Amino acid sequence: MNKLTAMLFTAAGLALFLHTAQAFDLGQELKNAARELQKPGGSANLGGYSEAEEVAIGRQIAGNLLGAAPLVPDQKLQKYVNNVGRWVASQSDRPDLAWHFGVIDTNDINAFAAPGGYIFVTRGLYKLLNNEAELAGVLAHEIGHVIRKHHLKILQQGKMLDLGSKVLGKQVSDDKISRLIGSGAEIVSRSLDKGAEFEADRIGVVLAARAGYDAYGLPGVLQEIGHSAADDSSVALLFKTHPHPDDRLARLGEAMDSRFDNLNGQTVEKRFYKIK
Amino acid sequence: MRFNLLVTTALLIISGMVQAAESGTTVKKDSVRAAPFSDAKIVVTLPAATKVEILKKDGGWYQIKSAQGNGWMRMLSIRRGDINKPSAGSSASALAGLASGRSGTGKVVATTGIRGLNEEQLKAAHYDENQVTLLEASTSSRAEAQKFAARARLKARQMDYLADPGGSK
Ligand SMILES: [Zn+2]
Numbered sequence: 001m002n003k004l005t006a007m008l009f010t011a012a013g014l015a016l017f018l019h020t021a022q023a024f025d026l027g028q029e030l031k032n033a034a035r036e037l038q039k040p041g042g043s044a045n046l047g048g049y050s051e052a053e054e055v056a057i058g059r060q061i062a063g064n065l066l067g068a069a070p071l072v073p074d075q076k077l078q079k080y081v082n083n084v085g086r087w088v089a090s091q092s093d094r095p096d097l098a099w100h101f102g103v104i105d106t107n108d109i110n111a112f113a114a115p116g117g118y119i120f121v122t123r124g125l126y127k128l129l130n131n132e133a134e135l136a137g138v139l140a141h142e143i144g145h146v147i148r149k150h151h152l153k154i155l156q157q158g159k160m161l162d163l164g165s166k167v168l169g170k171q172v173s174d175d176k177i178s179r180l181i182g183s184g185a186e187i188v189s190r191s192l193d194k195g196a197e198f199e200a201d202r203i204g205v206v207l208a209a210r211a212g213y214d215a216y217g218l219p220g221v222l223q224e225i226g227h228s229a230a231d232d233s234s235v236a237l238l239f240k241t242h243p244h245p246d247d248r249l250a251r252l253g254e255a256m257d258s259r260f261d262n263l264n265g266q267t268v269e270k271r272f273y274k275i276k
Numbered sequence: 277m278r279f280n281l282l283v284t285t286a287l288l289i290i291s292g293m294v295q296a297a298e299s300g301t302t303v304k305k306d307s308v309r310a311a312p313f314s315d316a317k318i319v320v321t322l323p324a325a326t327k328v329e330i331l332k333k334d335g336g337w338y339q340i341k342s343a344q345g346n347g348w349m350r351m352l353s354i355r356r357g358d359i360n361k362p363s364a365g366s367s368a369s370a371l372a373g374l375a376s377g378r379s380g381t382g383k384v385v386a387t388t389g390i391r392g393l394n395e396e397q398l399k400a401a402h403y404d405e406n407q408v409t410l411l412e413a414s415t416s417s418r419a420e421a422q423k424f425a426a427r428a429r430l431k432a433r434q435m436d437y438l439a440d441p442g443g444s445k
Binding site: 059060062063064065066067068069070071075078079081082083084085086087090091095096098099100101102106108110118122132182183184185186188189195198199202203205206209210211212213214215216219220223224226227236237246249250251252253254255256258259260261262263264265266268271 | 303304313314333335336350351352353355356357393394395397398399400401402403404405407408410411412414415416417418420421422424425427428429430431432433434435436437438439440441442
């Protein structure tokens with residue numbers, strides 16, 4: 001099969017041959033979808049994937065990422081992070097998603113989100129944390145990416161043809177997921193636009209505050225990371241995919257202003273789980 | 277013997293570090309207040325790029341010392357470290373790194389596990405179903421998380437999302 005034929009099959013399947021009119025509709029649908037994607041903070045659904053499909057995509061990405069860096073073999077740690085993460089996610093717009101959190105075994109300082117509620121923080125980042133509110137803030141930033149579907153939007157932008165198949169009501173197959181997300185866990189190393197990162201920061205401080213924590217956990221971690229030089233290998237990927245912590249802090253400062261002044265959140269230092 | 281000497285030296289440096297204040301620089305003009313509250317009395321107002329010493333943190337506030345006056349300042353009005361020095365090279369950050377278990381360059385001291393996580397490794401990664409099963413085994417339900425929160429007396433509260441300050445949207 002040559003490339004063009006394959007593409008047509010992917011895009012429209014048999015429908016293209018049965019109903020020429022529908023092929024024209026597909027073109028229109030793709031245009032509509034593209035327009036929808038270009039809107040800042042576009043709609044939740046954007047003619048994209050069902051929740052089950054979103055979770056299937058996220059699960060595949062999570063499995064690939066875990067293939068690069070496995071979970072830290074400490075069940076108490078993993079359970080603790082899931083409790084904190086789930087409590088924070090319960091304050092979000094998607095409280096009933098099956099959220100999964102994990103600490104992965106690498107010295108790199110970073111955190112990752114995949115669609116459908118799969119969230120990871122590296123051991124390197126976890127070791128910088130001083131209390132539960134800081135952990136909550138870091139997880140809340142990633143939760144922000146998931147609820148606003150930032151990575152899902154990137155995938156959809158990159159693969160309009162696959163979106164086309166969805167427009168025609170076909171299920172997304174495993175094979176298609178692999179093609180959609182590219183090689184391994186490459187998607188988590190792709191940069192979102194800066195606006196999406198600032199948005200995730202603003203969501204992060206609000207979700208932490210809603211959960212009863214000190215809202216300044218995330219800013220505190222950003223200040224700590226801001227110390228690191230950009231050429232430090234442990235933050236290289238984080239600095240490549242995110243605006244510099246100083247820029248993020250400046251934007252957060254403007255957005256938070258005095259709105260958190262009378263909120264006394266908890267830092268919860270006592271039960272903070274110390275990593276071995 | 278030499279090892280002991282090394283440990284002793286390290287401990288001395290660390291204990292010195294605990295007492296020493298961290299330096300910081302104001303990133304914008306803001307007031308220094310008598311207490312960590314927005315309605316506390318203003319001690320002095322500092323312009324941007326003023327050097328301060330950070331003594332401690334309380335919520336969104338840093339207790340600071342400056343040539344112009346001491347008190348509390350909004351955490352987000354201060355950048356930790358000296359603005360004139362590259363953060364990695366400064367001795368303050370080298371010491372801070374040592375105190376937090378990191379080496380002078382800010383690199384985490386490798387003990388166990390994989391070093392780094394670069395794009396190539398991510399690209400080459402292969403799906404690991406066993407790890408996904410492990411991940412899912414630690415999942416907490418909403419009710420479980422609720423109980424966990426209650427044990428630390430964390431109470432959910434209402435708060436609207438923040439508007440984009442640079443937003444034309
Ligand atoms: Zn992010």
